Amino acid sequence: MARLSMVDAINTTLHELMAKDDRIVIMGEDVGVDGGVFRATVGLLDKFGPDRVIDTPLAESGIVGAAIGMAVYGMRPIAEIQFEGFMFKAFDQVYSHASRLRRRSQGLYGVPLVIRAPYGAGVRALEHHSDAPEALFCHLPGMKVVIPSTPAEAKGLLTASVEDPDPVVFLEPKRLYRLFKEEVPEGEYRIPLGEARMVKEGKDITLVTYGGMVSVCERAAQHVAGEGVDAEIVDLRTVWPFDIAAITKSVTKTGRLIIVHEAPRSFGVGAEIAALVAERCLLSLLAPIKRVTGFDVVPPLARLEEYNYPDSDRVVRAIHDTMQF
Amino acid sequence: MKEESNKDLIQVMDPDGRIVDKSALKAIKESDMLEMYRLMNFTRLWNSKALSLQRQGRMGTLASVRGQEASNVGMGLALGPEDWFCPSFREYGAMFARGIRPEELYRYWGGDERGARPLEGSRVMPVCITVGSHLLHAAGIAWGAKIRGERIAVMSSSGDGSTSQGDFHEALNFAGVFKLPVVFAIQNNHWAISVPVEKQTASETLAEKACAYGIRGARVDGNDIIAVYSTVKKLLDVARSDYRPALVELVTYRMDDHTTADDASRYRTKEMLAPWQGKDPIDRLRKYLSAEHGWDDQKEKGLIEELTAEVEQCVKEYEGAPHPPPEQIFEHTYAELPWHLREEREELLQQVGDAEK
Ligand SMILES: Cc1ncc(C[n+]2csc(CCOP(=O)(O)OP(=O)(O)O)c2C)c(N)n1
């Protein structure tokens, strides 16, 4: 096993997947010669050539639309959108076509497409480079949304996403790209989509989270452990369709639930989880459900970024409120 | 690499500052040229200061405009007083020409949104990061003006990369169909991050894309400020008076990395850069001014000292301004804050207050 950062784990995984399956092509802005603006696709052009690693013109709708055609034809395209904020130039292709072609063709044409994009705040970037738009994709029937939280997770989940018969939006928390390294399994390694990860077991309160917020929750859990509160952390991994069984099982055990994500609160992933828990295990709850999230604002630029991005203090506050209810 | 195309290139001054088209000079006064020279130099000094602040951690990521000062300043000065301007993110010089305050632009690139608010009455849109989107806004502003009978023109500016976006084609088509008083300026700096323009399009020139939409296309030496200024001005005049839209390609070169987050040595060789070293837009105008208008070393020294002091003053104002208050993140989300944002603001203030205790 090698110790890799998340971006290196993604790069290694792409190398291995492409070597194994010649239907895979990578397309996007600056993914070839430059190796991607975060270097996630470095070395792929040299190894696999310009037919399989394609520097496209600057056109996201072009990238995703053409990738859909390739996928229908029998290729396995991995489209890179340079930053999450530019996905919306391609949103019509995702909304109207990637998510629906299976249904529209009554099962004849699937769209085995992965759209990768760096995602989220925490790197003091420009506008459109710090957004968390996952809920917009979760809302589309036919789409899957995956967000890894560690380097090894990124490998397992990216492999499963590429092998999945349906379109997947794979969002990579850019703050984590180089934040830490961990042991990443060598060779084939897949984590089935739709299965959450138990990050830490606990009996008092459940924290459901994903992506860049997992480590924030770990810090908060450590903090409250000192006060005698035993928090359980569930990492969704597949944000939609998420692992409802893992959530209800945990909430039934602890009786308390906080959902933590950096995306805006209203109509977000937390709202869906809260609704489902209310529907399925309301009577297990000992306190109201809480959400610790980004505010319903345009993600602020560097100077004020930290005030919108949930940190462990905010999670600790929410744990205190919930425990003291 | 493909040979640089000289097809239909409008030039007034060659790279040595020699005039190749005298007719274009008639409409330009000496004072105009001195203003062009001053603004190009200011833009360069402002830009290099921003880059050095960035390296010291005193500024955020930003896109260097070095090499494109003639395109920037020429198009900015060509606008009439009531015209509108829709920039992307590499037009500092054009924004300064429109009265945008340089310390405010520092503030914006330094990560404080308040610096993005355009000067009241400037008729300048804020920086647009999503490539190509704002060409449609320019078309829409022009359309509104046409409907209301206001005789103005609108100009957008974007890069060679933007010509690949659907929005670019939609904007040109709307302009053609509805005969809008709009000019789409393209700064063809030969690169969209690592992608060279010859991989961006199979067209020989960007200007010729205008033909498909029934609008005028013009192609200008973008390092020749006299050519940029006079051509763009003419196109704006015709747009204003005859409702004839145009696309103008300004052929220039990005001399630095794409942004401070980029490393151009990964995809661009010294040999590619070399031919452009001798085409510097500021040197070119200086050579002309020296030969024909008595510009000399002493005047040069005086100007650079004066502009350097101006830039230092901008830095002082930028760095001396108070940090934005946390609750600023809620401001201007709507004209009036709805209940949920008022609640969220309270939540944040409470948190900040507790943290300070
Ligand atoms: C819609 C969109 N996609 C991708 C990006 C990322 N990006 C920023 S600038 C750039 C290249 C732009 O090239 P060009 O239009 O030639 O302008 P230049 O940077 O050369 O001034 C890219 C791909 C973006 N800002 N917007």
Ligand SMILES: [Mg+2]
């Ligand atoms: Mg360019």
